[in-house]
Amino acid sequence: MRDEEYFAIKERAARRFMKIPHVTAVGIGSKEKDGKPTGEIVIKVYVSKKKPAREVPADELIPPEFEGLPTDVVEMGELKPDAPIPGVPDPGSTSTLTDSSRERPLKGGIQISTESKGGAYGTLGCFLVDKNDSTAVYALTNHHVIAKDGKMSLSRRVEQPNSNTFTTADSIGLVAGGGDDSTRDAAIVRLAPQMQWLAEIKGIGVVKGMHTITVAEAGTGTYQVKKRGARTQLTGGTISSIMTSVGGVSNGIIITANPDPANPGTLMFFSAPGDSGSVYLNNNDEVVGLHFSGWHSAPLSSNYGKSGGMPIADVLRRFREVERIDLEVATAASLNSTQTVAYPAGAPNMAGADIETDSDHGYYRPLTGGSQILAAPMLGHMNTTTLGCMVKVTTEPDAAYALTCYRGVSANGTIPPTAETKIGQPDNEESCSGCCTNTFGKFSKGSANADRNAAIVKMDDGMKWLAEVLQIGYIKGIHTVTPAEVSSGTYQVRKRGAQSRLTGGVITAVGGVHGTLPAGVNANAMLIRPNPNPSRPGDDISFSHFGDRGAVVVNEDDKVVGLLYDEIEIPSGSSGRILYGVATPIQIVIDQFNSVDSVQITVATATQVDDVQTASNSSMVAVADNAGSTVFRPQPQASPVIFLPTREAAPVGVGAYARLKQDLSLSGTGRMIAAVWKKHQEEISHLIETNRRVATVWHRSGGPAILQALVRVFYTPSARVPQQINGEPLSDCIDRSNSIFNKYGSESLRRDLTLLKQALPDIAGMTYREILKLFEENAGVPELVKQA
Template structure:
């Protein structure tokens, strides 16, 4: 969580806080009791924990769920981008965070995101991952701190926030009168402090005529000095902030300690404020990014209704006259400990010709990189499927043995060479310089393979001369 501290006198108790309205949650002390930290959930929900493979020890809060405007079956979890990165935090003498430095951020369409348990045990690198970072933006110490995580097909979630109920839509903007009177009430659920209540005291960072950020102060809590009461603390970043009627105003991005007189002319002492990024502003901003991420809140459903991300659509490829169904994988497979191993028969057959040994050497040197590109680089993965290369691979894999394997003459009505060229182009572009050099060398001497059986492929390799 981004934090700012202002060293201000605290000798006199502040006269700022208004009484907690009946039925509203109060603020909480920091740090909160350890048993309030949130455990991972089998069904995802707003207010639950979230972390990434970049730094699985850095725990934040999942805000809510949104869907792609043009493809409603594509669903995302929303949170702060700094939550999914690695951030170095500097603490003051009292142990409060005062500054931060971003060390690393997730990689778009590559970094896996998951949940973590309250004890800090890692699930961001295990089977508990639920999606892949799809894009966002982080401008340090600003309202622009947002990340979208594309949910894996089959993942289940609730369209609500813990203890706050169903997210009914976007909240109306606080009016100037409501801010002046401090009568706009909100509730938050965060990984660290759970459910807290407060009120909006300021709207700022106006963008395109609308506030992009709100400041919220906590409701007082009996028996705790007001300067020690918090609406949000570190770990609550991303926490959904809703009105009592269940409409989403925004999400937590940071905190500050300020003079209470900033919001109440006669007040003394300090007050903890929480920065809340406007969900209305951030959705408009996401649509204007490059590439754009046009999303909207998922439609509200009855409380307790479990929702499921639909499976990825299956596509087909035409290999000669054979229609092959291709299904995009629901999630990348676990990263292998080592490079994939070729079968003994294939390795021995390739070793009988100079060009075969060249192809074998390319695989032995770059198989780990090639496999990672196909599994984890979104652009390579899309080309792998759309070019028909995946269909060719699947058909070869379904044959009973090498002797019966055969390449098609055409893929989707185009020569096999077009499919090969498309894969060569994307792998050369996305791979490293050594892989690119090896691909260039093999492609320049690759014989025509369209329609050939396995024995004829070996004969074609044998006919290639330096």
């Protein structure tokens, strides 16, 4: 039987057996007898406590076989994340083993911590390299290691080792992406330029590649793996099962800790809190999985402690699908082969299709620099630009403004903005009720001419914002580039734009300061040559693209030096085209607002990450904290987080929102859905924001992906609701989300969700019109409609 056939049977078994109380996981592995593997491939059903058959209700008994495959019942409690942990060791735990040493060069298996997490830590698993850009080197760990309160920030630094107070000297890079869903609990940290690293695991040696464990290998019951975690250091175990439905994931690897020959019968653990983020390696020193959880309670029988992870191939696939980064495990031929991270390269050429799929169309609240914005009445990604950074006006101490380029908010000068022109992030969609708006403010001042191209947007009252730039961090001030810095030819800068994201380059000329400017740029312009990409020699390379205009140019000290407004090709004699970034020095930008618009502005700064501020305009009415949330997603978070993947559609807009309400009102089922959402929207959003267990199950069950799919079918007549989400039937994903809200929700929410589940038909595979027709045909809608 092929592995895919085994996995399909396991999925069907999981859908049946996971509904039984006390079943904690279902996977494929070897049968165990007297605690030892027999080598027979079985469906492994894990239970919190194994009981004699006579004590188990008939409807909860696990049959001896399922679809021709034998079953094997094994005792294992609920898997729980292994990080973060408190900075103070737990008495009687393995905390005395914790390795908090500082490692330079960096290597896998060492302790890391995230800025602003207060001493909690996890493990750096191994290193990954972008196949298309060797200047981008990433440390792999878990999402729950780097997330704060379940939320991920692309402005947050990571340190090694952990300290209760973040130390800049120990910073190794910034969070660059990740997620927590049904196939991964993973995150990547982009290492800082000039950081040295080794493709090794501490205490194990060089990493020699990656491997996907087969059913045949798992079925032996003797397939050995090892890991090196910051808490329990080097441990070994055997694969108990693969493709296991456990802890919200559907592809779990379950590992049983090896016994201690010197102390037979002693309980052994493969991992403990603090080991999350470590990687599993086989006997060939190939990475096979990413660790994320363990069972730490004493067992109810003499089995050994078990831990859980996910296949490395699935982790890398999700980074390719969501973050659009094609990664591979970094390897080495020999020990002590130190490598040094290069400065960020420029971006490749981006065609129309690339702009749609690879640009960052994410929704960020609080507002953050480096994100996509769009001015009304323009539509579509081709008309978007970038929010550079936040600025303050000296005469309005409580107000806040966003700095960008003028041509980016004026359709390249063809639609001049007025004081009533609304600007949105990531676009300008809004509903007639105001509950579903992306608009964050209105155009205030700015213009474009031979010497200038800048604009500021005044934020709406109550809008939350950060003095940060995505993938760069919090802004520490401004800097005027000197003749000596330009003439050195090595003055490194970065920008984060919505289109080509993070790129790096060198300032080669500044008008009136040093160097020669080409024709066609402003006399005061700053030219930035993109850094080369060793992975793609001879290809076209750019510091920026048109959708990046409005981004700020930042030096290595995290100080703003310029405002990007254009790009220009300068012949170089190489085989590929080189597009330089064109920016205005930041001090000139500030001076022009003073001289032209009589407005004194300063660049907003911060002294720590996640310093959320709120715009306050005395002439306006205060707005509730949930302003800016949409009908199809949670309320804005306390740190920058992408609620919708970059491939997702925009939220329902003003005309569309009214049409949706009208369409739902035509059937009892539709009215019930609208009533449940109206009644419980605030509670559901609050649960997702504040309850980690709810948020984890919601994301792992594909909640955001389901909502995205519904938005897409609403906008696109030919689109259909997917049959599966992350490889699982849509109905199973909905059931899991429903169960977690039932567990933690109010009595009223539980009651209404139960009624809604009874009334809601299966819509998998249907178009929007087919769904509405099915709703109209659906009889017997519960009483909730009459109460709404």
